[in-house]
Amino acid sequence: MINHPNATDLLQQARAVLLESITPELSGEQRYQALMIANAIGISAREASDLHNHTTRCNQALRHYGDYASEQELAETIAARNLEVTDEGLQNLLLTLTLAKLEINNPGYLQQREGA
């Protein structure tokens, strides 16, 4: 059992303090480092909060497409050239897996590309 607030809440608040109170006072290399730390905290907060849902969604997509037990099995099947490059279902599955990772790692990039 854990106390509350939970890890996601703590990380989100730590990131807010870093970006709102500390980073504006910094410049040069220190500012760059602070922004990297904020980025790392943001990824960690989203992973703590969303990883379980993303994993469930990806596993369902893997099973639906070809009854794959894992992303590893899919990667091995592609590497063995047992799937056509142009297979639309495969491309949609790969997109689902990639979007799940991007939602944790860099949701801003996703919005930028969707807007492009």
Place this chain on the structure above:
Amino acid sequence: MSNGLAETFADFIADRTGAREARVVAFNKLSGGAIQDNFGLTIALTGGTHSSQHQLVVRQDAPSGVPESLTRPQEFAVLKAAFEAGVTAPQPLWLCEDERVSGHIFYVMTRAAGTASPKQLVKTEHSPQARSKLTRRFGEELARLHSIRPPAAGLDFLPLPQSQHPALSRVSLYRRYLAEIAEPHPVLEWALNWLEDRAPEPGPTVLCHCDFRTGNYMMDGDELTAVLDWEFATWSDPCEDLGWLCSRSWRFGQDLREVGGMGDKTDLLAGYQDISGTDIDPRHVSYWEVMALVRWAMIALQQARRHMSGEQRSLELALTGRMVPQMELDLLQQIRQLEAAQ
């Protein structure tokens, strides 16, 4: 910043130039360079072959490298060949292979004016004419570099592509890299299959920079002042450099400007044609843009491994590993677009 290190470099330069005195005017570590340490050094020399004040850069090994990266003596040789071929690059001056001098092998080159900051460069207002001229200039610079072909004196350490087919040679290399990484990357496996199936006939084998992109050249106002960071140079297909420069990864938010967020591909290829006399097929450039996305993903995976293995613990390297899905999304979108255009 260690004054001792600045004095060490100054003493070395005095020795090479025969200067009676070498006074350090300014010394600082330059930003960028996850693999190499770069130092800015302003030095006043009295006597000898270079008696005056000089703005220099000293480039030496950081704690570790990546497999594709050249050693400093190799990089020095490539830079010398490029400079002599008329590429706008820093002039390589002196190489020190004695690690007892500073603790690392290093070399000294001239320092170009301006900035290499990609975010600053893509945001700078340029007239349409200046933008077009600059983009043509990129093509001209690459054409001059690509005039260097094997065998070339002093560059025999550079490996030739397997079977004279740089694209398939790259596919094979990246499959080996991917096999060494425990984490599954089905998108990269899929993209490698596409690259294998769609590989065009290779162009001539030429000296490629292999990292010529926005962020690795200096500009002062509207003028290109230096092409930097030669550590990945090797023999390859001319379109590898053109595709890398046009890759979606290096447009820094200016996606409609295909050439590094700076200009249009037609200007790039026109500049290339002016100097080389070669008409490049834009479809081949698009193919190598896909290769560029895979290569950047491979580099990012390797950088994350350097962090995770303890070889070089670094937040920057760790975060680079988390960028791989960005390249994977771009691969999915770009390959779909290219297939639809078939």
